[in-house]
Amino acid sequence: MVQNQGQLKEVKCGETLMQQGETTQEAYILLEGRLRAFHQREGEDDQMLGDIGQGEL
Numbered sequence: 001m002v003q004n005q006g007q008l009k010e011v012k013c014g015e016t017l018m019q020q021g022e023t024t025q026e027a028y029i030l031l032e033g034r035l036r037a038f039h040q041r042e043g044e045d046d047q048m049l050g051d052i053g054q055g056e057l
Helices: none
Strands: 034-039 047-053
Touching: none
Parallel strands: none
Antiparallel strands: 034 047
16 A cells, blocks of 8 residues: 555645656655646746646656
Protein backbone atom coordinates (compact mmCIF):
# COMPACT_ATOMS: atom_id res chain seq x y z
CA MET A 1 0.00 0.00 0.00
CA VAL A 2 1.27 3.50 -0.82
CA GLN A 3 0.72 4.88 2.67
CA ASN A 4 3.04 2.25 4.11
CA GLN A 5 5.84 3.16 1.69
CA GLY A 6 5.60 6.94 1.56
CA GLN A 7 6.25 9.94 3.76
CA LEU A 8 4.00 12.89 4.46
CA LYS A 9 5.28 16.27 3.31
CA GLU A 10 3.42 19.39 4.40
CA VAL A 11 3.51 22.39 2.08
CA LYS A 12 2.13 25.58 3.58
CA CYS A 13 0.28 28.28 1.68
CA GLY A 14 2.71 30.22 -0.51
CA GLU A 15 5.47 27.60 -0.33
CA THR A 16 6.90 25.90 -3.42
CA LEU A 17 6.85 22.10 -3.71
CA MET A 18 9.32 22.00 -6.61
CA GLN A 19 10.74 24.34 -9.24
CA GLN A 20 10.37 24.12 -13.00
CA GLY A 21 13.21 22.05 -14.46
CA GLU A 22 13.94 20.28 -11.17
CA THR A 23 14.19 16.50 -11.45
CA THR A 24 13.05 13.99 -8.85
CA GLN A 25 12.52 10.26 -8.37
CA GLU A 26 9.51 10.96 -6.11
CA ALA A 27 5.81 11.05 -6.83
CA TYR A 28 3.42 13.24 -4.88
CA ILE A 29 -0.24 12.55 -4.12
CA LEU A 30 -2.20 15.53 -2.86
CA LEU A 31 -4.16 14.51 0.25
CA GLU A 32 -5.72 17.89 1.11
CA GLY A 33 -6.04 21.34 -0.35
CA ARG A 34 -4.98 22.59 -3.76
CA LEU A 35 -1.73 23.28 -5.59
CA ARG A 36 -1.21 25.51 -8.58
CA ALA A 37 1.16 24.72 -11.43
CA PHE A 38 2.97 27.58 -13.16
CA HIS A 39 5.20 27.90 -16.22
CA GLN A 40 8.08 30.31 -15.76
CA ARG A 41 9.85 32.27 -18.50
CA GLU A 42 12.69 34.64 -17.84
CA GLY A 43 11.59 38.26 -18.05
CA GLU A 44 7.86 37.39 -18.15
CA ASP A 45 5.13 36.92 -15.59
CA ASP A 46 4.49 33.33 -14.50
CA GLN A 47 1.73 31.63 -16.50
CA MET A 48 -0.67 29.53 -14.46
CA LEU A 49 -1.14 26.09 -16.06
CA GLY A 50 -3.87 24.83 -13.73
CA ASP A 51 -4.88 23.57 -10.32
CA ILE A 52 -4.00 20.20 -8.81
CA GLY A 53 -6.72 18.93 -6.50
CA GLN A 54 -7.13 16.39 -3.72
CA GLY A 55 -6.26 12.84 -4.77
CA GLU A 56 -4.37 13.88 -7.91
CA LEU A 57 -0.87 12.64 -8.64
